[in-house]
Amino acid sequence: MHHNANDFPLLDHVSSGVLAIDLAGNIVLWNKTLEQWYGENRESMLGKSIYDCFPLLKQEEIRTRINSIFQDQDGSTLTFGPDQLLFPCTLSDGKTRAQQVTVSLLTDHALALFSIEDQSNQYELVKNYKQVAKDLQTELEQKAALESRNARLISAIDQAGEAVVIINHSGDIEYVNKAFYQQTGWNKDEIDSISFYNGLFADRYESFKTHIDGVFTAGETWQGRQEITCKDGSSFTASISIAPITDQHGNVTHSVIIQEDISQQVIVDEKLRHSQKQEALITLVGGIAHDFNNLLAGLVGQAYLAAREVKAMPKTAERLKKIQMISQEASEIVKQLLTFARQGEHESKEFPLDAFIKEFSKLAQHTVPESIKWSFDFNQANYAFRGDANQLQQSLLNIVQNAVEACSDTAEAQISLILKPLQDDEDTFRFIKKYPVLRYGNFAHILIKDNGCGIMAENLSKVFDPFYSTKQLGSGLGLAIVMGCVRHHHGIIDVNSKQDEGTSVHLFLPMKAVKPEQDFSHPQGLTSAKILLVDDDTRVLEPTKELLESMGHDVELACDGQDACEKFESNPDSWDIVITDMVMPRMNGLDSAIRMRSSRPDIPIIFATGYDQSLVIENTRKMKNSVLIGKPFNPDELDQIILKMIKKS
Incomplete structure (x- = not known):
């Protein structure tokens, strides 16, 4: 159809x-x-x-x-x-x-x-709707991501170790993080009632306000250090950074302040500066002591020879002996300087510390006036110790002398000396917390305490400084030498004191699990020796040669290590012993000794020094049949050392 x-x-x-x-x-x-x-x-x-x-x-x-x-x-x-x-x-x-x-x-x-x-129009509407929905979804996701980032940022700021503060033009605090509360002691409810300027800087805020005003007016940042006042009135040093916060038009509306507590850093910096200053002083003292010892060595030698030549003139001979005694006293002062500088010769031997402390207590008691009660107590334990007994004795005497002076105006004054091992008590726990190394070793605890005038709090941190003294005629070397001694023995020293209540000095010395060494007796009788004497200082060389010859020895001189090696190597077997200075031009004493030992391994060597670094000391001690002595040396003791070494070889 x-x-x-x-x-x-x-x-x-x-x-x-x-x-x-x-x-x-x-x-x-x-x-x-x-x-x-x-x-x-x-x-x-x-x-x-x-x-x-x-x-x-x-x-x-x-x-x-x-x-x-x-x-x-x-x-x-x-x-x-x-x-x-x-x-x-x-x-x-x-x-x-x-x-x-x-x-x-x-x-x-x-x-x-x-x-x-x-459906073109409807489709376009749907398409536009989908785009709008997509844009909206994107915007929501971006907003959520931004909120998440902001939340993380706020959390990070709130958990930061540095305090973060936001203030307005008037200095009113609008935001602080947790670190701020921890640093200052203020709580959240109190922040609204304080001004950043007045509340945190007390009478120092005007200078700081100038910096903040500069941030608001010029939009510039500022960094520096400032003392911050806490709620309880205490203060701390803070490293502060201030930066502007601007609106969309670039106008500064607020300031953000980042504040870090650097109290510990300030303490460390101060200790570093103090340490550097002390190291420079140590180097200076060591150099002076070296030169002074050379002069004393020459003076002692000349006085010894002169005394032998004027035996028929008793008064003159007596004065010369006094010159020798005074020179030896000056030498002891130099030894103290070297001990402080950690450059002195140390005779380390093993001995029972309890027996040493018992003998020291008897010695110290003679230095304490009868008006001051002296007490001594010790706990039985294994106190095997390796160290320099003379140096330790001198250090303990310095502490006792300080205690005596502190008690000079105290009624019913008393000084106590206590030796005990570390025990599980409250005091030990306090020291272990302060010095953790005590937890891992076997230490003896020596305590010297008095009930004297005590030390002012502001002076307590300076007691170990060299040449620091509150006494008009004090040298300021007493506790500085003690500190050098304790450090040499790898120990710890701690001082507690309160003004008008007294002072306690705690020494912690590491113990050894070995038996003390036995001493050897000196050789008997006299013999002569062929000696090669080496020194670059004629003020030491000539009088030392004369006094050795006066003892019956045959002495030949060398002006430095190179000269000594050449003379020694011309006939190595003709020498009985070598006495050499340590620090010389061309070749030092240690290098020349090593070279001479290559020609004759058994030659006895005496190293004489005005000062020496710890590394050189250690190397000379490793050399068999050698001795290290300090200048100026006692002539009779030097003679005994020479004969003992020759007999031993």
Whole structure:
């Protein structure tokens, strides 16, 4: 049956495109809307195969579905969405027309009716809606990410070790983190009631306010150190950095202040400066002592020789002996300087510390006036100790002398000396907490305490400084020498004192788990020796040669290590002993001794020194059949050492 638009006149007035096909697939209806969309009039389209005109319909799945319309007598419909574009049609703007296609069966006419609805506007709205939804989702995600970052930033600031403070132009605090509360002692409820300027800087805030005002006016940053006042009135040193916070127009609205407590760093810096100052002083003292010892060596030698030559003049001989005694006293002072400088010769031997302390107590008691009560107590233990007994005795005497002077104006004054091992008590725990090394070793605890005038708190940190003294005629070397002694023995010293209550000096010395060494007796009788005497200082060389010759020895001189080696190597077996200075030009004493030992390994060597560094001392002690003595030396003792070494070799 042939059909045309006149059979369906209403279809020319609908906005949708409408066409119909018969069972063979030929187009039998084409309304005016389609004419407008495709530019093809009705007459040209009727009778054409829909599959030829719109190739997408040839797809097997789609064609099968269209054919099913004719087979289904119930008048079911098919719908194809905009994504399939079965009837492509271009709009005026070049875009493809979005369409919704519905296929239904006209049962009475045996036709399949296609309704093509233009959904370009709706599709564009949906598309825009999806874009809006996507943009909104992106914005929400960005906002959530920003909030998350801000939360992490706030958490990081709040957990930071440095205090962070935000203030406004008036100095009012608007934000602080936890570190601020910990540093200053203020709590959250009190922050609103204090001004950053007045509350934290007391009478120092004016200078700091100037820096903050500069941040607000010039927008510049500032860094520096400032004393911060805590809630309880105490203060601490802080490293402070101030930076401006600006609004969107670049105007400074607030300042952020980052505040780090550097109290410990200040203490460490001060200790470092003090240590550097002390090391420079040690170097100076060591150099002076070396030169002074050389002068004393020459003076002692000359006085000794002169005394021998004027035996017929008793008064003159007596004066010369006094010169020798005074020179020896000066030598002892230099030894104290070298002890302080950690450059003196140390005779380390092993001995029982308890026996030493018992003997020292007897000695110390003679230096304590009868007006001061002296007490001594010790706990039985294994006190095997290796060290320099003379140096330790001198250090303890210095402490006792300080205690005696502190008790000079004290009624019922008393000084106590106590020796005990480290015990599990409250005092020991306090010292272990302060000096953790005590936990891992076997230490003896020596305590000297008095009930004298005590030490003012501001002076307590200076008591070990060299040449520091509160006494008008004090040398200031007493406790400085004690400190040098304790350090040499790898020990610890601690001083506790309160003004008008007294002072306690604690020494902790490491013990040894070995038996003390036995001393050797001096050789008996006298013999002469062929001696090679080496020194670059003629003030020492000439009088020493004379006094050795006066003792019956045959002496030849060398002006430095190189000269000594040349003379020694000309006939190595002719020498009985070598006495050499340590510090000389061209070749020092240690290097020349090593060279001479290569020619004759058994030659006894005496090293004489005005001062020597610890490394040189250690190297000379490793050399067998050698002795290290300090200048100036006692002539008779030197003679005994020479004979003892020759006999031993």
